[in-house]
Amino acid sequence: MSEAALPHDLPDVPAAYEPSLFGTYSKKIGMWLFLLSDSLTFGALLYAYSYGRISTPNWPTPFHSESIVNATVMTAFLLTSSLTMVLAVRAAVFGDAKKQRLWLLATMACGMGFVILHGREWSTLIAEGLTLPVFPKLAEHATATEFADVAKTVPQFPATFFGLTGMHMLHVTLGVIYLGIVALRRTFIPILLVFWLAAWLGTPASSPFHYGAHILLVAAIVCAIILWLKPKVYDSADVEVAGLYWHFVDLVWMFIFPLVYLMSAKIL
Amino acid sequence: MEAFQQAIAERVAEQHRHHRMTQFFVVWAALLILTAVEVYLTYQNMPAVRMLTILIGLSLVKAALIIGYFMHMKYEISRMKWLTMCSLVACLALMMIFFPDALRIISLGVK
Numbered sequence: 257m258s259e260a261a262l263p264h265d266l267p268d269v270p271a272a273y274e275p276s277l278f279g280t281y282s283k284k285i286g287m288w289l290f291l292l293s294d295s296l297t298f299g300a301l302l303y304a305y306s307y308g309r310i311s312t313p314n315w316p317t318p319f320h321s322e323s324i325v326n327a328t329v330m331t332a333f334l335l336t337s338s339l340t341m342v343l344a345v346r347a348a349v350f351g352d353a354k355k356q357r358l359w360l361l362a363t364m365a366c367g368m369g370f371v372i373l374h375g376r377e378w379s380t381l382i383a384e385g386l387t388l389p390v391f392p393k394l395a396e397h398a399t400a401t402e403f404a405d406v407a408k409t410v411p412q413f414p415a416t417f418f419g420l421t422g423m424h425m426l427h428v429t430l431g432v433i434y435l436g437i438v439a440l441r442r443t444f445i446p447i448l449l450v451f452w453l454a455a456w457l458g459t460p461a462s463s464p465f466h467y468g469a470h471i472l473l474v475a476a477i478v479c480a481i482i483l484w485l486k487p488k489v490y491d492s493a494d495v496e497v498a499g500l501y502w503h504f505v506d507l508v509w510m511f512i513f514p515l516v517y518l519m520s521a522k523i524l
Numbered sequence: 525m526e527a528f529q530q531a532i533a534e535r536v537a538e539q540h541r542h543h544r545m546t547q548f549f550v551v552w553a554a555l556l557i558l559t560a561v562e563v564y565l566t567y568q569n570m571p572a573v574r575m576l577t578i579l580i581g582l583s584l585v586k587a588a589l590i591i592g593y594f595m596h597m598k599y600e601i602s603r604m605k606w607l608t609m610c611s612l613v614a615c616l617a618l619m620m621i622f623f624p625d626a627l628r629i630i631s632l633g634v635k
Contacts, residue, residue: 279601281532288604292612299616303623310626324566331559338594339552346545349537493533496540496596503594510586513559514579518566 287497291504294427298508301420302515308412309519316406316413317520318386323377327517330373331509334428337366338506341435341499348492356495360439363502367432374425375465378418382464386414392462417516424512426471427505433475438490438498442483448476539599551593558582 278285309315319327344359382391385404407414436444455469562582565575592598597605 276532278604278607280536280604281529283529283533284536285604288608292608295612296615299619303619307622307626310623311629313630324563328559328563332556335552335555335559338555338590339548342548342594343545346540346543346548349540491533492537492540496536500595503590506594507587507590510583510590514562514583518562518579519572519576521566 281493283493283497284500287500291500294504295508298420298423298511301416301423302511305416305420305516308416312410312412314410315520316410317522318403318406318413319517319521324517324521326373326377327513330370331513333366333370333373334506334509337363337370338503340366341502345492345496345499348495351492357439360435360495364432364435364439367428367435367502371425371428371432374421374428378421379463379465386417388414388418391464394462420512420516424505424508427508429471430475431502431505433472433479434498434501437479437483438494441490442487445476445480445483448472448479452476540596543599547593551589555586555589558586 276282340359340362344356344363347353347355347359381387381403383394384402386407387394388407433444433448436448440447449472452469452472455465455472459466459469562579565578570578591609597609
């Protein structure tokens, strides 16, 4: 069907160039290549988690109903963000700039909801003793029992759990920034700096997010340089390419959610 | 070259204009329902291997829906579909070479 809908030769374009090998524009092919390589990164992390689970007889199942409900709501946020992203692409191809911006902002809001819920869950788990040696020690750890035992007896669990979900959270955060730049361009830089200050000053020094918030500062600097070097109005192709990245982040979560949360649930 | 790329992008955009909006809502609803099924199964206390098989199956269906409809792979030309998906599946399948080692550790009883 698609072969007929999108012919390789473009009769209205001078025949100075060869037809597109993949039937689409190079920015989109470039994003697909990036996503293929990134899926191997997540594949390696998921396989590492699965390897640990298979080879460890006493693999913990620490996620109670509250964690499962929280992760389910996070999943709903991501799935809804994918729908709003598709609607943003649709608005872009119809040339409706206002709707495009609104749907992009809705997508960002869902992504931020996901990150906030995930951050809250991380903070709870860390306070209850499921932590890594690199994370700061908390006063609550002295009295923590169940999760502290997990961290001591099966250190592979917190290592792979925080590694996998942390990498995904980083991707979602960068995705929100990417969409913010596409939607608001230069206007987003001061907004991003406000987010950085709020995240840095609003989290206690004992939280891993206190220093992790500096990712937003680095992203603001990188985005400012890009926008200064190549200022442009983003067209429907740019929105579609940004959408590919966003859907990929959603796609990866469709494997993390069942493998990490549902398979490690403690339902009483 | 820029004009050439823009012409292709315009063709792709034209293709997008013909997609029905309802199909995206149907896919979104299907993804939510599949997620609800996954969570329901979690509360059924099934044997781990059977549970894992069903969850992986459902995740693959969800992944296919996202790639096919949300990422528009369904509407790409065959060459694009086959090259990207086959290379991805082949690379991910190769990583499974580590799993026999994980099973070996269990059967050796290494603490």
